């Protein structure tokens with residue numbers, strides 16, 4: 001059986017998965033999982049990239065010690081938009097910033113004085129958001145110019161990590177499509193945008209297609225880990241693109257939802273869809289593993305609940321998954337709703353206070369208990385996905401009949417059931433480890449073991465369990481939806 005390593009590194013934890021393929025079925029085994037949180041210091045949020053790199057090597061070592069000596073290749077996927085800067089001697093210049101840095105908002109507003117949101121969207125097809133690389137770069141130019149002056153090369157996070165393993169500097173297509181620096185439908189950096197913002201136009205390492213080989217693991221790494229050289233493959237290095245590669249979408253009426261800290265919801269398209277409606281609804285066009293696109297909206301996902309857990313832990317009333325489910329069941333339904341994507345929830349000091357403030361200001365009952373809070377969050381998330389489905393149908397002009405949910409957040413079966421209820425559509429949930437599986441699929445295709453994405457999705461159907469949820473209580477949910485729209489002003 002052949003084996004590859006898939007590193008799937010998310011904004012709350014990272015993991016190494018071993019994917020094996022016997023020619024008929026795919027197998028997945030977790031080798032090591034580690035926590036990954038942005039670190040807050042001196043008023044900024046950073047990624048602890050050295051710690052991530054160390055944990056990755058530790059994971060490889062563990063895998064080798066477990067007897068997996070013969071590994072064909074490795075691939076790395078991460079969240080989008082963030083990057084590291086290298087000096088001209090190839091050293092990492094600073095700890096990469098996290099996209100949750102509050103300064104990016106200011107940077108974006110200033111950048112938009114030089115190029116309008118409409119013009120940027122028309123060029124790139126990407127939603128204007130403060131987290132995008134283009135605005136992070138502008139923020140850097142304004143608020144930390146010395147760093148930018150010393151930088152010779154920019155690598156996006158997964159490609160930065162790949163560089164640390166193989167020494168090659170390139171930016172893979174799917175992750176590059178999260179920067180808002182590619183012209184829609186093109187694959188090289190758009191100098192026009194960079195020049196308009198007076199940003200260096202030769203900083204970003206060249207882009208490369210997905211499903212290509214970046215290089216071989218460095219001998220110093222091989223020695224340290226005690227392994228033979230391993231190919232480093234440019235799989236879909238954006239976690240969302242990898243996740244969608246692994247969702248067994250059946251036809252053009254299937255919607256994807258990649259569910260984690262964020263929930264990315266949309267449909268695959270041949271070419272970027274650029275229109276006023278798309279822009280106004282806050283949709284975006286990002287790249288897929290097969291060099292095409294996905295029309296999607298980036299939404300709030302488990303972040304709200306994750307941040308409440310931080311507060312609960314601080315107060316010594318920690319919950320776990322089962323307890324949260326029980327508390328949800330015990331709390332009354334449809335009491336108060338929030339718009340989960342309201343800017344105030346992006347990175348507040350205390351998520352619970354923020355949610356309570358929203359409910360108070362909109363004259364709804366204020367969630368006081370943990371159960372009421374969990375209800376408010378999960379019902380609001382599901383109702384927002386219902387709102388999104390309507391938008392997506394309007395934009396595509398299609399009746400979208402089925403929703404495929406994948407990613408770690410589908411462990412929360414309540415969220416899956418509520419999504420079926422709020423959208424009125426069947427939900428097919430699985431696989432949970434969608435990003436890691438998609439990452440491995442990219443490698444299997446690049447290695448010539450799997451023919452294409454279609455075959456890969458068939459393999460996923462045959463190899464991993466899927467769970468089906470049918471819509472329930474439709475009258476109550478439709479009524480709740482109307483109240484949700486009223487209170488959130490959507």
Ligand code: LFR
Nearest residue numbers: 078079080081239240262298
């Ligand atoms: C999900 C994700 C989203 C992106 C967000 C920030 O993990 O990659 O696609 O919008 O993180 O980069």
